[in-house]
Amino acid sequence: MRPIDVARLSLQALQRYPLRTSMLLLAIAIGVAAVVTLTAVGEGARRYVNGQFTSLGTHLLIVLPGRAETGGGGIQGLLVGETARELTLEDTLAVGRSPRIKQVTPIVVGAGTASAGSRERDISIIGTSSHMLEIQHWSMGSGSFLPPGELDLAQPVCVLGDTVGRELFAPAPAVGQSLRIGTTRCRVAGVLAQQGLSGGFNVDETVIMPVASAQQLFDTSAVFRILAEASDGDAVQAAKRDIVSILKARHAGEEDVTVITQDALVATFDTIFNMITAGLAAIAAISLVVAGVLIMNVMLVAVSQRTAEIGLLKAIGARQRQIIGLFLTEAACLSLLGALVGLAIGGLGTWGLKLAFPVLDFAAPPWASAAAVGVAVVSGLLFGILPARRAAALDPVNALSQR
């Protein structure tokens, strides 16, 4: 039997039962569309996060105390931040002396309460230096950032995040006003433009002050992190080695710091989001298996409805293999057509999502679309085997005695 005839006979059989065929097509199409749309969401989120990180600049290196034992450090080290030997302001200065480091800034973080006049607010506090503005690519809303100066000089100035500035001073301008944080006072030098989330941290609800002031406030001599910017993108790895060796020398030959590069961060998030996307695809693929079971049921009904026809095919010389082939082709055509319809619906859905959320760049990754079509066809074939075999095993005399 020629393949084209097999396909033609199968399609004709599908045409004969339009309602049943369209219901099955719909079931498969929904499954495929779900895979396409959900992976498009996952991929959109991945691209968004990726974009956020790269907007920070990829020359960034983050130094944290303690040695992350897991190879490569990665996000775990950043989140857990084991307490080994503390980093200090002197460490920061030493790192900054490397020729491969363009600029460097320490970070001390904490929480506190800021008040101005009768208004009061809980805030996050970042103690850092004047280089922070450039390293983080922040921009000023009004006034100026922290003044340059020695790191250990606790100047009574601060810079407010957008929200903090508005909530404590609006409608009056915040710049030049006095702000009380805990027991200390500082003069507001400037307010940042609205930043939103940056690396998981809401800058808008933060007060930024000189690192020495923050250390006094929190009564510590430690530095939480050191941020360094490599002189250029190619120097990142060399800068990382520099930092490690400088700090090793300063820490009595012990390699007790972890340096995370932006690349590693981006790669980590990339991995996470790819896994989320794959997970979403897998969940959606379950609906394809359900559609496969549906195909099996409907095909079993079809076999009993077409018993006489199968008997006839046997009477005129059809081999078992040919009958199996006919029914499997029918299942494959169904799932393939359904998958194509599903791709179209999924494409429409993705387009709709783009219209609804223009910030996110939704796009189903090609592998997901290909896998969805593949799973649909394979599940159609697998679940078509049982009905096809049943058809092939029919006894021709009994089959023909049915009208």
Add this chain to the structure above:
Amino acid sequence: MMELRGICREYKVGTEVVRALDHVDLTISPGEYVSIMGPSGSGKSTLLNLLGLLDRQNSGTYRLEGEDVSSLDDDALAEHRQRQIGFIFQFFHLVPRLSALENVELPLVLAGAAPKLRRERAVAVLESVGLKARLDHRPDQLSGGERQRVAIGRAIVMRPRYLLADEPTGNLDSRSGGEIIEIIEQLNRDGIALLVVTHDPIVGRRARRHLTLRDGKIVSDITGQSE
């Protein structure tokens, strides 16, 4: 040549064993015209199905063209049906979604014939049964007699040696039935062996050889009194 020796065919109906064929010996020569008659349940359809390799005996031997087909597997039997045997049924068994032409082409499609060849042969066959004007009609657009003529076309398009008809006129009025009988008798005159199972004595009498079955046994086998 179809040769049956000591053929038995039994069915289990509940706990009872029904013997549909009981030690049947029968030889059908090429080009014969045989009618098989007998009351309901006498085993005549079982005999026809067995001769047509749709059914298998429980014991005895069946030699088709000298080959013992008793032990052949399903696919080998399918091949013999395809090449040597054409069937006509009481209820036509046309595929409803296919046109008359496509129904006739079906055996050739299964055999993998090229489209051009099978179309030529199917058209010629439909012409010979008087359906040249109905090639593209689907079965539901045809009368009963026309449907049976399509079925005859399908049965002979592979040029079989034997044409097996099970109540070919059972579902037709007498005029269409007569036309069908004339068509298959013409095929018989052209050399094909014709076996007709029928209830209808008028149809049965037309054959050259008359078999009568009762309770699974051949009770009479008379040759003569043609037409």
